[in-house]
Amino acid sequence: MRTRMLTRAVTTVAAIGALTLATAAPGQARPHHQRDTLEVDVAIAQFYDNVVTGDGPDYIVFSGASAADWCAAGPEGDPGGAPATLRVTTRGTLPEPGSSDRYRLKARVPVEVYAFDEGDIFQFLDASCGDLPEPYAAGMGTARWRGTTQYDGDTAARQDYNSVRAWLRTGDGTRVRVTASSVSTIAITDPFTEDEAGEQTPTDVRVKVKVVGRGRC
Numbered sequence: 001m002r003t004r005m006l007t008r009a010v011t012t013v014a015a016i017g018a019l020t021l022a023t024a025a026p027g028q029a030r031p032h033h034q035r036d037t038l039e040v041d042v043a044i045a046q047f048y049d050n051v052v053t054g055d056g057p058d059y060i061v062f063s064g065a066s067a068a069d070w071c072a073a074g075p076e077g078d079p080g081g082a083p084a085t086l087r088v089t090t091r092g093t094l095p096e097p098g099s100s101d102r103y104r105l106k107a108r109v110p111v112e113v114y115a116f117d118e119g120d121i122f123q124f125l126d127a128s129c130g131d132l133p134e135p136y137a138a139g140m141g142t143a144r145w146r147g148t149t150q151y152d153g154d155t156a157a158r159q160d161y162n163s164v165r166a167w168l169r170t171g172d173g174t175r176v177r178v179t180a181s182s183v184s185t186i187a188i189t190d191p192f193t194e195d196e197a198g199e200q201t202p203t204d205v206r207v208k209v210k211v212v213g214r215g216r217c
Contacts, residue, residue, distance in 0.1 A: 034091065034092065035089055035090065035091050036089070036090050037087065037088070037089045037090075038087075038088055038090075039085050039086065039087050039088075040085070040086050040088070041083060041084070041085055041086075042081075042083075042084055042085070042086045042105070043064070043080055043081035043082065043083060043084070044063075044064045044081045044082055044084050044105070044107065044109065044143060044145070045062075045063070045064040045065035045069070045070075045079045045080065045081030045082070046062075046063040046064055046143065046162060046164065046182070047060065047061065047062050047063070047070070047121055048060070048061040048063070048164070048180035048181070048182060048207055048208075048209050049061075049120055049121040049124075049207065049209070050207055050208070050209050058115060058116055058117035059113055059114065059115055059116070059136070059209050059211050060113070060114045060116050060121055060124055060209075061111065061112070061113050061164065061178060061180040061209055062111065062112040062113075062114075063082075063109050063110075063111050063141065063143055063164040063180070064081040064082040064107075064109045064110070064143060065079035065080055065081045065082070066110065066112055067112055067114065067125070067128070067132055067135070068132060069081075070125060071125060071128075071129035071132065081109075082107055082108070082109040082110065082143070083107070084105045084106075084107035084109075084143070085105060085107075086103055086104075086105045086145075087103065087104055087105065088101055088102070088103040089101065089102045089103075094151055094191070095151035095152075095153060095154075095156060095191040096151065096153060097151065097152045097153050098151075099151045100148060100149060100150050100151060101148070101149045101151075102146075102147070102148045102149075103145070103146065103147055103148075103149075104144075104145060104146040104147075105143075105144070105145045105146075106142065106143070106144050106145075107142070107143050108140055108141070108142060108143075109140070109141060109142070109143045109164065110138070110139075110140060110141075111138065111139060111140065111141040111164055111166045111168060111178065112135040112137075112138045113135055113136045113137045113138070113168060113176075113178055113211060114128075114133070114135050114136055115136045134171060136170060136171070136211075137168035137169060137170045137171075137176050137178065137211070138168055138169065139166055139167065139168040139169055140166065141164045141165055141166025141167075141168070141178065142164065142165055142166070143162070143163070143164045144162065144163050144164075145160075145161070145162040146160075146161050146162075147159055147160035147161060149188075151191060154189070154190065154191075155187070155188060155189055155190075155191070156187075156188040156191045157185070157186070157187060157188070158184075158185075158186040158188060159184075159185060159186075160182075160183070160184045160185075160186055161181070161182070161183050161184075162181065162182055163179070163180065163181035163182070164178070164179075164180050164181075165177075165178070165179050166178045176211055176212065177210075177211070177212050178209075178210070178211050179208070179209075179210045180207070180208065180209045180210070181207070181208050182207045182208075
């Protein structure tokens with residue numbers, strides 16, 4: 001349950017699979033150099049927690065969907081998220097061996113930061129969902145996603161990077177600079193099946209969260 005929630009948060013949106021599959025011509029393989037580019041509207045929701053990698057300041061960052069949205073959705077639910085346009089470029093016929101995709105997006109999203117030194121994101125939600133505290137800082141920021149996927153027929157390997165940057169206001173009106181990012185290596189079994197999102201396994205996750213200073217936007 002918690003692994004699925006973590007996977008949902010640190011990997012790319014499941015819409016990539018459905019979108020890239022649509023570019024494959026039925027019954028007809030295409031040269032690996034042939035490219036197609038498509039765009040699809042998606043909803044993005046991320047959280048960043050340095051406890052994932054065991055170091056860093058004790059802050060949790062929610063991007064695209066609020067802590068309240070995650071609480072309402074529960075571990076198996078969908079918190080929704082901020083609208084964005086995902087751009088995917090494919091090469092070859094997916095998911096044949098040697099084919100690949102490349103994706104990216106950029107969007108303005110709501111951002112919340114909570115100070116929490118009693119555990120990880122799951123312990124924060126367990127402890128707080130019944131009575132959420134006020135966030136340490138909140139406002140709008142810019143989310144970015146990019147990544148590549150290499151396909152091998154029955155499996156795929158994805159390199160994913162996503163981040164959010166924002167100037168936010170604390171409760172007393174102070175401006176703070178927030179940056180958070182995640183870099184993941186993801187193993188995927190049975191690409192494009194309905195269970196693909198649940199089958200994604202982050203094999204290497206590096207998360208950074210910084211909340212610094214005061215200043216001007």
